[in-house]
Amino acid sequence: MAKIGIIICARYRNCGGGKCLRAIRERAGGFARYSREETVELVGYSSCGGCPGGNIEYVPEEMKKNGAEVIHLATGLVVGYPPCPRLGAFKELIEKKHGLKVAVGTHPIPLRYFTAHEGLSFWKRGEIAELAGDLMQESRERMAAYD
Numbered sequence: 001m002a003k004i005g006i007i008i009c010a011r012y013r014n015c016g017g018g019k020c021l022r023a024i025r026e027r028a029g030g031f032a033r034y035s036r037e038e039t040v041e042l043v044g045y046s047s048c049g050g051c052p053g054g055n056i057e058y059v060p061e062e063m064k065k066n067g068a069e070v071i072h073l074a075t076g077l078v079v080g081y082p083p084c085p086r087l088g089a090f091k092e093l094i095e096k097k098h099g100l101k102v103a104v105g106t107h108p109i110p111l112r113y114f115t116a117h118e119g120l121s122f123w124k125r126g127e128i129a130e131l132a133g134d135l136m137q138e139s140r141e142r143m144a145a146y147d
């Protein structure tokens with residue numbers, strides 16, 4: 001059993017989470033790390049609170065009290081424009097302050113976003129690509145299924 005929390009970018013705060021929940025079910029994108037035999041329970045869902053992300057200081061603690069072991073930073077932080085400039089800082093804070101594991105990514109990157117972003121010098125190389133490795137390795141077919 002894996003208990004997880006999801007934190008989304010507040011620019012998409014009205015998102016209903018449909019793709020994230022589908023990806024949990026399909027073990028796709030950031031959830032490919034869990035086997036299909038393992039139960040994945042979502043114990044928290046919130047946003048960063050808006051730039052500069054003040055909720056990151058508090059919300060993971062609430063999720064932890066609810067049993068969360070891993071916090072998934074949503075795919076929107078990676079493919080929003082611009083991508084969240086605080087991705088690395090969020091990961092470090094959650095790991096060090098809250099003592100929780102962090103996975104960057106929820107649902108697969110929709111192929112049309114991947115195609116639009118992959119030529120951008122700041123995106124495919126460097127920190128984002130490194131942090132969001134699970135998403136970058138997803139098959140193009142699966143990305144297309146999330147368009």
Ligand code: SF4
Nearest residue numbers: 009010048051053084
């Ligand atoms: S860009 Fe980053 S800090 Fe700003 S709202 Fe989105 S996740 Fe939060």
